[in-house]
Amino acid sequence: MLPVVALVGRPNVGKSTLFNRLTRSRDAIVADFPGLTRDRQYGQGRVGPRPYIVVDTGGFEPVKSEGIVREMADQAEAAIAEADVVIFVTDARAGLTPHDERIMQRLRTCQRPVYLAVNKCEGLAAEHAAEFYELGMGEPIRISATHGHGVLPLMQKVLSELPEEFNEPEQEEEENPDAPKRIKVCLAGRPNVGKSTLANALLGEDRLIAYDMPGTTRDAIKVDFESDGIPFRLIDTAGLRRKGRVFEAVEKFSVVKTLQAIEDCNVCILVLDATEGIAASDAQIAGYALEAGRALVVAVNKWDGVDSYKRSMVDLDIERKFHFLRWARFIHISALKRNGLNHLMKAVKDAHAASFAKLSTPRLTRVMMAAVEQQQPPRVGRTRPKLRYAHQGGMNPPVIVIHGNSLDAVSDSYKRYLEGVFRDAFNLAGTPLRVELKTGRNPYAEDEKKK
Template structure:
């Protein structure tokens, strides 16, 4: 199971949480999930310190004693973020000093089981003692003087926050390497169980599909609620294939599955996607394709996971509704053209067997072993049919291709002047490689590597 510690940034308004969030995520993927409605006041991103990756959650200004209105809604969002987190970084303002809101938040955090780290922000230009002295009375350990805007002290802060989880991250990396080394079978295919995550908005039918896959009377032996790293894994078999189902819907014992909007966790969805080999993205055919569907799909694509799309509740739709949802899918989720789409009824079990066949095919494509001679022949055939456009007086020249990785497949193309290859030609090559190696269902990465001197190879 993939485990990334979850770091929640909390504090009253205007203490610099979003600035710290952008610094921790390097502003490169500052909003990997910003789901309207449920997560309006929470943003999610990825960070890394050394060998330890983590998920970071930015929250709105926290006023825990707010009783109504938007402040109450924001407080509920922050409480949810704290509940999902492994680590809470509590930001206060060195310039404004300690106030009653800080005291209210500290009282709440002292009752939490999460690892709490106190960060005194906006401390640039101040002596450390002057910045942190009055915040000792919050009773949350030694305060860290930092500047989110300038980066002062931020690395030390997050390194200290992640220290309790470093050993777990290192152990997981070692076990993953051992598993991959031991799991390669004939032809380079990975022989382990297919790790399958079923994701989607609340109430799209994830629970119903899970029960259909597991069998109505199946006793689920795993029930580990609590922190976000306690996601649930269930092993099952169908059609001679072994799967590990990574739950995002809140499974409970004796096959009972409960799902409610208030229990929907974005963090669990993101972690389940990262822990999986294949993702089934469920869409409610009786509703519009939403921004939330697109955000989830975008994160699947970003993480490189194999994907199958299931449009549920197909049996309850008339022909006009079916045409409408297909048009919406093609318009709003056209970046998922690589994925196979199935229309299903999770309740009646219709279309589930073909769905699993596509899951198997997507898994095989994600871990396919692509031979260098075949890749190079396909590359040359593609160039012969359509050469890359010139840039100035030079035309990029492609010499050979080889596989650089799996899950998702990475194809590395070597040649000269390849930095001039446009995205349109990259997409052309991707389509050629997909067709030649039957890579439906998985993202495909193409990397171009140019020789430092385009004439060097010719002289050797």
């Protein structure tokens, strides 16, 4: 059983920097910008043989608040409730503030061990942390999350004073090679289309902040869950806008995190907003997934909020702007009312299965020969390309390699024809398919050159 350590404090004291230091990752976005972190972010750390789970939280305002600040406070409260120990992070350079005192009053009632960490102490004398004795937490632990100073003694102290059930080093379980791997599913789309609401609906709990304000999500938040016994890892991302509308440095970091999440996932769910219609940036986001070779499912959200005429117009718009995604499945859903989620998850599972499908060489070659019999490649000059055999060259996305003679002359339209034939024959819906042509070397070319 791994101990859970929650990082709590007011905005901009370095909680996310400490989270990255403890997890040895860059999962949390870090910038000199208050209120950057909003959702809970989980990660694993280790001190020697002692692993633990660390939870990053947004700036905590324990008194009555409204709007997004209230939502962030609820996330911090949830982290405190599930934690075994709390690290209260403060800022040595800003000094003790009334906000710190309000948080300390709340933590006194949490019935969890609380440790006071005074961050940003690099280059400062010990006297700068003296005022934090006023909080009544004993000796403050001076650290620098940026440089790593004092972080190891802090975690050694935290872990050594845990109850007996956490004192035994965690026995690492041997991985079962036959156990199914988690399917990584990424939610992508424009701001305020309902990605976090959809994530909460799939998880069955209010795990992420879903607020009626564009740009609520900033980090790429990863949450594990199961659907029909199949393990998934859901990644909620920040909304993507056109490059010309991205001005803040923080949003640029969020865009990078989102593009990395699309690159690393197995299946991308592109979330559209039926009430706002289909924008050019929606097709651009789909293009990112297509370029990365990721399986794709399109969720048309807020379908319950439009009438029959608007629905028909949205469907026509989808057909016109997403003509390059005819292989993807489009599912009408309502994340708020949890309608259509079963169909959505089935489409995700089918797309993942198609992306990792194993295609036998004999059957690929037979399908290719049947396609050539039905429609031969166009003649180029005096020669006609000759397709000899096909085999699978990769998965995620599936790659089909065709060998033959004079294949450099095969047109793109004929490659698309072959792609359609392979899709129908192997039921490869929901995933991109790449067809590569390789021309065999002419053994008589050298003799011709000598003549």
